Amino acid sequence: MTYPITRWLLPALAFLGAPALAHHSYAMFDMTRTVALDATVTQFKWQNPHSFIEADVKAPEGSEHWAIEMTAPNNLVQEGWKRTTVKPGDHVTIYVHPLRNGDKGGSFASIKLADGTTLGQSASGKKS
């Protein structure tokens, strides 16, 4: 998979020398792309340094297992999350900024829960 260079190079390099956004760099993610995952949650880890959702994702050739990194619980609380917001077995749509290297992982953007509720930033980048 290849992406146009100019779209991500400047934002990624801008992190050098800047205040840190998180406990690690976000350069591993392509923050300019958002993909939608038709997902069944297998695990929700509500813990520092980052919360995580693991999910089985519907793919053309069957199912893929994805790991999705979120921000810290203390930030997610502000957006309405709690430890029990999602649980294994929940069928959800998750929007993520995917890993550059093509592995099945990404940085969380937003989620549409089974009951239709949306949390996080929408695919257009606006707060929902």
Add this chain to the structure above:
Amino acid sequence: MRRSLIAPVAALLLAAPLPAQQLGAATKSPPPAGVKEGQGAANPKGHYAALDKLPDWGGVWFLTFQGAVPGAVAQPQPKLKGEYLEKHDAMVAEARANNGVTKRDRSYCSPPGMPGIMRLAQYPYEFIFAPGRVTINQEAWMQTRTIWTDGRKHQDDPDPTYMGDSIGHWEGETLVVDTIGIDPALDIATGYGHSDKFHLVERIHLDPKDHDVLVNEMTMEDPDALAEPFHTTARYRRDRYGQLLEFECSQNDRNPVDASGNTEFR
């Protein structure tokens, strides 16, 4: 065979008394330089009421993050020189060649230390006042920073540490903090190294226009690494009833660093 040898040795160690000056013996440290016997942070009783004169820094504080997102105004950066500039430029070249990703030589479960930990988004801080000291608890890596305000001087030869040796005093409602002794193996920020002469002064105060914003005006100097003093300001927004959450990195380390310095993602 081996086990039969180890067991008697272990039993011997358990039973043997330790030398008197070693583990378990009473210790007695002298007062730090600049503090008289019976005074300072170690003798808080009788000095708690005076704390009420200090400003209201209650609640927890989150860094207000600016910059490093597309479209943001570029933030000023430290002006490096010499070998520190060369290392920085090499790191930028490496990042350009590698999708903006840089290599690391230590685990992400290792905290950034000062001054990076005071410029960290996502994880809040709290400031605890006690006689002769200000304690900053940081959710990130559950770090604790102590600023001694009891008039002590810097240690003569502080061990290089993540937090360094911080002494401070109040100028009205501004806490002025002077820090030396930060481990030169750490960075000012990613790609910006420093020497063992790195010196940081922080002026921390509430924003006069908005008392729910705490301002940290930082000045960094380093005769070996910096061509000129670097000034930057961190701002933190108050969450009055927020709390720090537990941060036990080993419990959820999804980003191990491999032997080549590449960050994994699990």
